Amino acid sequence: MTQEITDLLPGYNCGECGYRQCRDFAAALLEGEAELDGCPHMAYEKLALNIPVIQQLLGGPGPGIKDSRHIIGVIDGLEADFVFSPLPGEPSCREDLHPFDPEVGPEVSEYVRYRPLGCPVTHFARVLDMKRGIMTVHLVGPIHRLGRDDVAFEDIGLCMVMAFDGIVSKGRVPDVGQTVKFLPEHCMMQKVHSGVVVHSEGSRLRIEGIDLKVW
Numbered sequence: 001m002t003q004e005i006t007d008l009l010p011g012y013n014c015g016e017c018g019y020r021q022c023r024d025f026a027a028a029l030l031e032g033e034a035e036l037d038g039c040p041h042m043a044y045e046k047l048a049l050n051i052p053v054i055q056q057l058l059g060g061p062g063p064g065i066k067d068s069r070h071i072i073g074v075i076d077g078l079e080a081d082f083v084f085s086p087l088p089g090e091p092s093c094r095e096d097l098h099p100f101d102p103e104v105g106p107e108v109s110e111y112v113r114y115r116p117l118g119c120p121v122t123h124f125a126r127v128l129d130m131k132r133g134i135m136t137v138h139l140v141g142p143i144h145r146l147g148r149d150d151v152a153f154e155d156i157g158l159c160m161v162m163a164f165d166g167i168v169s170k171g172r173v174p175d176v177g178q179t180v181k182f183l184p185e186h187c188m189m190q191k192v193h194s195g196v197v198v199h200s201e202g203s204r205l206r207i208e209g210i211d212l213k214v215w
């Protein structure tokens, strides 16, 4: 089991978690002597997707999952209808952003830094598309780490998060038109979001009108 968990850790052996190697950190996780957020690199890019897998290996039900019936946001304790996860083969849910600065214009594949309106956390993302003032991105992480220091990015400032595209991985699949409360798997705060489902194909949804105010 130690090797299985080690394989899901970053493998940098940097010691920032307080253990000399990722393997030692994995052993400490299994012993209950360390918490997964002790590794600062786990929140970035594809590694964040390993978090629920590690949590399940450690015997937990996954992030925000209190039990089979309740999905609870970590930061606010609110209950969500479902966990929203990336489309198959993608590193995070797709986000559609509207930058408030009309002058910004990153190219596809470039990295951007932004702060979503209503969220205290600075985000980094990779641009997938840019049309009519709406930028589609994959979230990369809360700070610019990426495992390298030489990646350039454009600071695009405050952005309105317009929409998420992803799949319902746990919980109830809603109908089109419903206002929903959901927990994005990649959210660094594991905070419940709200929005309206505007398109669905099975468990795949498009949710618009994203809001961090949940009632």
Ligand code: SF4
Binding pocket: 009, 010, 011, 012, 013, 014, 015, 016, 017, 018, 019, 020, 021, 022, 023, 025, 038, 039, 040, 041
């Ligand atoms: S901080 Fe993360 S990457 Fe660095 S040694 Fe610990 S587990 Fe490995």
